[in-house]
Amino acid sequence: TQLLEQSPQFLxxxxxxxxTVYCNSSSVFSSLQWYxxxxxxxxxxxxxxxxxxxxxxxxxxxxxxGDARKDSSLxxxxxxxxxxxxxxxxxxxxxxxxxxxxxxxxxxx
Amino acid sequence: xxxxxxWPATLVQPVGSPLSLECTVEGTSNPxxxxxxxAAGRGLQLLFYSVGIGQISSEVPQNLSASRPQDRQFILxxxxxxxxxxxxxxxxxxxxxxxxxxxxxxxxxxxxxx
Numbered sequence: 001t002q003l004l005e006q007s008p009q010f011l012x013x014x015x016x017x018x019x020t021v022y023c024n025s026s027s028v029f030s031s032l033q034w035y036x037x038x039x040x041x042x043x044x045x046x047x048x049x050x051x052x053x054x055x056x057x058x059x060x061x062x063x064x065x066g067d068a069r070k071d072s073s074l075x076x077x078x079x080x081x082x083x084x085x086x087x088x089x090x091x092x093x094x095x096x097x098x099x100x101x102x103x104x105x106x107x108x109x
Numbered sequence: 110x111x112x113x114x115x116w117p118a119t120l121v122q123p124v125g126s127p128l129s130l131e132c133t134v135e136g137t138s139n140p141x142x143x144x145x146x147x148a149a150g151r152g153l154q155l156l157f158y159s160v161g162i163g164q165i166s167s168e169v170p171q172n173l174s175a176s177r178p179q180d181r182q183f184i185l186x187x188x189x190x191x192x193x194x195x196x197x198x199x200x201x202x203x204x205x206x207x208x209x210x211x212x213x214x215x216x217x218x219x220x221x222x223x
Contacts, residue, residue: 088153102152
């Protein structure tokens with residue numbers, strides 16, 4: 001079983017603060033995705049990273065894939081209430097995606 | 110990019126009753142399709158995946174089954190529901206979305222077994 005651990009599990013911050021969410025594994029992945037899920041909805045793909053050390057930016061969100069392709073981080077700058085949701089990472093072995101344990105983020109206005 | 114239609118959105122069923130959840134895909138052909146179950150606010154557990162018509166792989170032994178009668182149709186079923194079958198069920202399609210390559214999910218079905 002490919003286990004992806006996310007930390008922290010829960011995060012509550014004030015609007016305007018910065019935060020980082022981590023996704024760690026002992027396994028190597030060919031690619032890694034980040035999703036955001038709102039209550040009662042399906043997850044929505046934010047980004048896919050495929051190269052060790054790769055950094056992708058999506059407005060205020062910065063995603064990084066670890067050099068060894070075993071871990072990833074998501075950094076949000078100046079968080080807004082609209083960023084509230086469950087953030088999920090998912091690693092691909094080429095045959096299947098394995099989802100992380102999730103980070104529930106609440107941004108307080 | 111592909112679109113996933115999943116229904117119903119919510120379902121309350123008694124223990125021992127049958128179940129049928131349907132998922133259809135638009136915007137792609139011969140997709141890899143997946144059924145996941147999600148506990149409240151947590152990660153996703155893969156239940157079944159299919160790489161083509163009639164081809165089903167089961168990841169977790171359980172009270173559920175899946176079928177793929179058509180290329181873009183994926184069905185999750187049970188003959189007799191258990192209380193432990195309650196959860197949030199998500200259908201997903203693998204491919205190019207609006208932003209990148211990964212999964213496109215349906216809006217989910219909240220199943221409560223009473």
